[in-house]
Amino acid sequence: MEQRIERIKKQLHSQSYKLTPQREATVRVLLEHEDDHLSAEDVYMLVKEKYPEIGLATVYRTLELLTELKVVDKINFGDGVSRYDLRQEGAAHFHHHLVCIECGSVDEIQEDLLEDVEKVVEDRWNFVIKDHRLTFHGICHRCK
Amino acid sequence: MEQRIERIKKQLHSQSYKLTPQREATVRVLLEHEDDHLSAEDVYMLVKEKYPEIGLATVYRTLELLTELKVVDKINFGDGVSRYDLRQEGAAHFHHHLVCIECGSVDEIQEDLLEDVEKVVEDRWNFVIKDHRLTFHGICHRCK
DNA sequence: AATTTTATTTATAACTATTATAATTTGATT
């Protein structure tokens, strides 16, 4: 945990941003909820528990900043809310998601799975892939 | 064109919805812009040219209805606006998208490409896939 | 160390996309 924060701090500094207490508190919440897919509002509520003076706009700006630095990925499951998902350290690609239409749960797939598909797309469509979003909607193993 | 409208009309009737003039005008706009990825506001502007009295809420409701009937798919490329994309008639799966981070263009991939991946996901994650969203972000062939 | 500069935050207002509401209209049904 502390090491990851230290590395994020360095990443910020390398682009001359600072890890302010507010930003650190926000990052900690994200690390503590690594498996969740929190909205900005969710993050705000959780950060407030430890840092009650923080403002919502600061949370939004921090999340935007972390997105820029590729520390988190911003994702949208079609419900009109952006969610923020920590990227695995050193992961080449953004992971995939399984959204259950019964219970609303969101599970993650860390495996790449798209290597072959991406090769085809790059060749046949002459497109340089920089990032991707892959989400499956269906019935999760718990609801079957 | 007329045949497709006729079929959509039947689809509506089968669920006891009517194809009102407003709905028909909206469907026509979607058919005439099959390759685009229009937002509700875009659709509204285009429908207004032919049917100036239409209200924005009607367009929203019509798009919602068409989404329910799987005539269109609602998709979000991360810019905070929902876009509506006509589904290919008889297509088993929603098609994929190539979003260019240079020029903002959106191209479509009609080929499935995910058959193998979906088999793996269904087996290994014990998940029943009902729908999917796959979008690649990168540099399109025109911007290379 | 005091001063100036710059980045950041706070609180709040503004904005945008979308949805809900109430009154009205349309169109089918009896």
Place this chain on the structure above:
DNA sequence: AATCAAATTATAATAGTTATAAATAAAATT
């Protein structure tokens, strides 16, 4: 022609997000 349900309009409300101005904190300069 009268009735009833569905749909539409106009508008208000809501939700999520972004912008603004003033205040604060940190860093750089003298």
